[in-house]
Amino acid sequence: MSDAEPGLRERKRRATRLAIQQAALRIAIEEGLAAVTVDEISRRADVSPRTFFNYFPNKEGAILGDDPTLPDDDTLVDFVAGGPTGDLLADLGALLVHSTRELIEERGLIEERQQVLRAAPELFSRRMESMKEFQAAIEGAIVARFAAAADGAPDASGEPPERRRRARLASLVALAALRHAWWEWSDAGSDTHLVDELERSFADLDALVSRSLV
Template sequence: MPDAEPGLRERKRRATRLAIQQAALRIAVEDGLAAVTVDEVSRRADISPRTFFNYFPSKEQAILGDDPTLPEDEVLDAFVAGGPAGDLLADVGALLVHSTQELIEERGLIEERQQVLRAYPELFSQRMASMKEFQSTLESVIARRLANDDPTFAEDGASLRRRARLASLVSLATLRHAWWEWSESPAESHLVDDLRRSFDELGALVSRSLV
């Protein structure tokens, strides 16, 4: 389960964010993308248009939902410095747990979102672009970690970049594996639990291959 239950204010914030996404997706499925307007989404979610923009910058982003983002605090600093476990892939997993804890966990959105993405390639392209941007950010953070672990990497930028890119792509593949497992698991399960499990299994596979 997540590390701590959110307070009332946070639960209300997440409920509003979920309601906006549900409304936007339902309109897109039932009436088409052109019918999705900020005013109509706000009406169905029982909020004001001003409140809508407090949560999403556009109707497209409300349809696509939340993108993972890396923390910008002591959690990130601890990762770059070599923590929390001292094992790169395990520590990337811990970093991504912090990222996914902010995402809305709602299986009911999955089927409708996939339906909309299949129907509107421009939205699918936007989703892929945002994930590519996240991968690039993760790659940069991993490069900082690798350079901190072994300063000689800083002298070979090409090697550092290759290893950071490989680690970031493997990590995102593991995140995708966790998402698949979570989407097919019982309703009471949590995405962060599957993410931890997937990185544990990755670590076990890597350790076995090194024996």
């Protein structure tokens, strides 16, 4: 992996977050969504309801798990300013790698969540909406990057229309690379990490765009 392994405190936090999600999903699979309650999740995960709410706002959040979010630190500031390399796709890859570091890496969790969501269209819709929000956030960051580098006259929306169009395309390409990484990671052996697969997916994307694979 690119970064050092997390410390003991962080490992405990991730283990608790994983245990809560596992409990929520297994209750839903074994007993149905109606049986999923905060109290029952907490009992199975061996945590207090108060601890549960330190990690998730409600039982649906525990079932849906974590979606990636853009960082709110200097990583995003650097991206908008044109960094870290000046190449848009490479920098998008670095930004998404940073965004996915907090995600729980547990293949069994993914399989169980997919099983639950297939039987719960309303939760599936919420999951898709959250990913749509993430795409919009990426698009906004790219627009800001373009605006920082451009000197064209804006339209009524505050930016040239072509800038927004290209930003949307780039954000969708970035999410496609993220989805590709998820698929490759879920199919790979236990010694791989999601972050590593994401870095590989963006490297492959760069190779395709540069035509080095054709």
